[in-house]
Structure formats: structure tokens, C-alpha cells
Amino acid sequence: MHIAIVGAGSLGLLFAAKLSSVATSIEVITRTGMQAEVLRREGISIEKEEVVPASKFTIVSYEDKESKSGEEAVESPLDFLLLTVKQTAIDDELLSWIRNRISKKTTVVCFQNGVGHEEKLLGCIHADQLLLAVTTEGAKRSGASKVAHTGRGTTDLGFSRDVLPKEQLNTQKIFAGLLEKAGFAVSLSKNMNTKVWSKLIISSVINPLTAILQIQNGQLLHSSASQELMLDLYQEGMTVAKAKHIELPDDLWEKLQLVCEKTAENQSSMLQDLLHHRSTEIESINGSLLRMAEQLKLELPVNRSIYRIVRVLENK
Template identity: 35%
Template sequence: MNIIIVGAGALGLLYGARLALAGHGVVLLTRSDEQAGALNAQGLLYKEATGAETKVVIPAASVRRFVDAGACRAFGADWAVLAVKQPQVDAGLLADLERLLRGGVPLLALQNGIGHMERLAEALPASPVYAAVTTEGALKPDERTVRHTGTGRLAFGRWDGRNDDGAEAQKMLLDALADAGIEANLSNEIKDQVFLKLLLNAVINPLTAIYQVRNGELSRDPYRLRLMRALHDESEAILRAAGLRSNEDLWERLLGVCAATAGNESSMLRDVRAGRLTEIDWINGGIAGYAKRLGLSSRMNDAVLALVKALRVT
């Protein structure tokens, strides 16, 4: 199977390396010509959780160069994976994706937060668009290196709920992921899974960024714990009003995730420290948007949204 991976951050590099090592055709599309040049000249260095290192040769190009060259048709893509962060899903990228995926190539979207799926579906009317939730852990120490930090699962499903369409393409992707040792399943409840991950991100990400602590340190201080609970309860109430149906004890689930990832730095904490634009607008801002439409209060989400934005170094 031939797969285009749009975005060469940690997850893009991780999935690219594993799929290529399993024998599938992969091309990596980067934001910059410089990163593409480094990958083409030196290869992708894949560091497994066991410590083993493998050099993987994968062709790379910047998104714009690949699109302008009309290389998608020559490559014969069966699937595309969108592995960029939410702030990069802008009008320019949507236009590039429309040209890239002409012919109805299905797209798997790995973004955190909400709001992007509707924009992708509108921009790509010919392509089936799938939302994905992954619990894989990866870090990108430099432009051509990825370190696998934790094994997880990938769940995906059509955002419009039409999983009965495209069975052949779905099976092709599931088989390719299995070849790469990636546990995956097609979900008929993908919106619920997106909401569940959003709830975790809405508490862990902004609070670790504000307090400058790792995940496991959040609940060790009683004052931070009270703030966690208040933010969690408000967010859960809003998401349940928006359609979340899970019967789990979601507060205990949150505490369990913090304990299981105690040594991890959230992506938002890393973005704040690096002075990068965060995904706060699509995480807590997304929940606040639901609240506004539903006539609910979102004071806690509004507060952390303002605080994280104030932390950004420009």
C-alpha cells in the first residue's frame, strides 16, 4: 500500500518509519525544504522503546513542492495521513490537500482537539475523511529522528458516521497498520473517543503548561488537584451536553492517565517552552465554543485559555 504522510513531526515520523519498515510505500511531506533535505540526505533515524536504532530511507519533500510537481498521481497514494498540529490546518494547507487528494484518496486525521474535521470535510468533498485517536507516544529530538516512547492503540472512523462505505480501503489500512505492529480498530463511536481524549487534553495540557510540571506532578499538590477537578467537571458537563455518552468514571480515568504518564511532558508544555503556537484554541477553546452554542458556562476553560495564551513568548 502507498501512503502519503503529511507532517513530519513526532507522530508523522513514527508512523512513517514503522509503515516503511513493514514494506509499504511511504512518502513524507514536510513543512520545510530543509527538513525534507535532511531526511533525503541522511535518512530517518527510528529509535525504538527498547533502545534499538534503525535508519529508514523514506523519500521526503515539502508539501508545496510535492503538490506543485503533481507527484501524488505518480506516487499512486491509497491513503493519506494528516499528522500536523491543529494550528497548521490553515487555508493554505487545506488548498494543498484538495490538490493532493484529487480522485478521492481517503484521509486519516490525527489532530488533537476539535473543529478541524468539519473544515477538512468541507475542503475535501471527494475524499472520505476519518478522525483518529491514538495513544502512541513519540518524541522528535531533531528533524530526522523519532523516539518511540510508548506503545498504544489507534482508533479511527468516519466523522460523518458512514463506516459502511469504503470497506476495501478500510481493510487495506487496517492490514497495513497490523503489518507495522500498530494496534488499530475501526470505530463506530469515534466522536465519543475524540471527546474522551479532548477531556483529558483539556485538563492535563493547559495545567501542565501553566504550572510548568510533568503530568504526574499535577495531582500531587492539593491546590492543583482542586483546580484539576473544577476544570474536569466543567469540561465533562459541556461535552456530555454536546453528545459524550461514555459510562466510565472519567475523573478516575484522568487520574489514571496522569499516573501512567507521570514522567511525560505534555505537548502544550513543550510548545510553551519553545515559544510555539499551542493547540489551546482547539482544545479548551473548542470546549468553550460548545458551551457558547449550548448556553452553558465555561469559566474554567475561558480562564486557562487566556492564561496559556499569555504564556506564549513572541
């Protein structure tokens, strides 16, 4: 199996390192030439676990114009392209690069939290080629070539479209098999919309609150005031989901609290982004809920305020 991983951040480094033992070839595409050089020298280390030598990967950088050529697709056709960049990095240039890099036989697997990426990708590839992955694995990059596996979870996998030809179901199983062999827990899903929306609602509560309050995920449960804020955001998100007839589990509120407990000592990705002066995924999480609410003529006052505060903090 020939796999390319676009985005050598927290999730990308973890999946590249783990999949290197089960794939025929792994191409890692970094954003910068500088990170590519470090990876070519040092390989990838998963803290407290293993160091995977650089010889296991082909490393190219997106900055390097040579690697943007579609010719490589002919030389080494990809079975899977894993997209592990943030929502904010998915722009027209990257989409056009992906279109050139893949062939009709390639399946793109996207790991983003929030919503928006699926629509963008469907603008450039066929639905039969797009696998959605919603993962509760936790990864945190601590250097150009170092990553910590901060939490073990499950990866839900499913195609963007509900009704699928047999061949696609087979592709889904092949990719799930690779992940399992690499040590990840996987669950195949026929209803990814429910998975995507469950994670969207959970992220719309935990991420902005931990980012604004500058606390670890578990600390959200420590005060009744923060729990009230959580409930306000949760209920607003659920109002949008209901208006859009999205099927969600009855115990999503309990699941949300469980995520806080299970990831109690983690900093959410939004808090990490703010602390590192990076833009956050607020647009694809609370921003997208607000845009949907506007179309549905619904008011989400708590989401609106929280969204504005995060935007202010991003520009500080």
C-alpha cells in the same frame, strides 16, 4: 500501498519509520526544505530502536512549490494520506494542497488532538474519504530526523460518518491492518465522536495545567490543589459534553487519572510547545470548549482563566 505523511514532527516521523516496512511507498512531506535535506541524508532514527535509511522514503517539502503540484497525484495515486501536523497548521493553503494531492481513491487519516480539524477537512473532502485517528501512542521528536517512541498506546480508527458503504469499512480494515503489521495496537470504532470527545476532555485538563505549572503529567496527581483544578476543568468539559448529548464513558475521570499515571514522566505537548516558543493547540482544546459553551449559554470560568493564561504564556 502508497502512503503520504504530511508533517514530519513527532508523530509523523514515528509513523513514517514504522510504516516503511509494510507500505509499497512512503512519501514524507516536511514543512521546510532544510528538514527534507536532513531526512534525505540521514533517514529516520527511532531512539534506542532502529534507523530507517533514507532510501525507504521519498522526501519532499511543502515549502518547495514543485511538490505542491497536483500532477503527482496522477503519477503516484495515494491510498492513504496521513495528516500529522498540529491543528494550528491546518489552514486554507494546506487544505487546498491536500485536495490537489489526493484522488477519489485516497483516504485521509487525521491524527490531531482536540476538535476543529474534522470540520475543516470535511469542507474540502468527502466524509467517505476521512478517517479519524485518536491515538494514545507517545512520540517526541528530538531533532530533524530523530524521534523517541515515548509511550505505547492504542490508535482508535473510525470514519467521520457513522453509516458507511461496505467499501469504506474495507478501507478502515486495510489501514488498521497496515498499522498492526507496523507494530501498533489498533481498535476500530463505529463511534469516533465518543473517542474524540474523551481525548478532548482529557487533553483539556492535562495539557493546560501541565503547561502553566511546568510539570510532568504525573505530577498533577501529587497535590490536592492540582487535583481540585483538574476536577474543575473536567466537570466544566463534562457539562458541555452533556449539553451536546455526547456519549462518554462513565469512568472517564478514572481514565484521565490513569493517563497521568501511565505518562507520568512525559511532558505534555502543550508544555513542550510553550518551552519551544511554539503556538499551542489551546484553541482547538479549551478554546473550542469555550466557544461551544458560549453557544449553549454555559459558563466555564476555570476553562476561561486557564485559556487566557496559556494565551499570555504563548506570547511571552
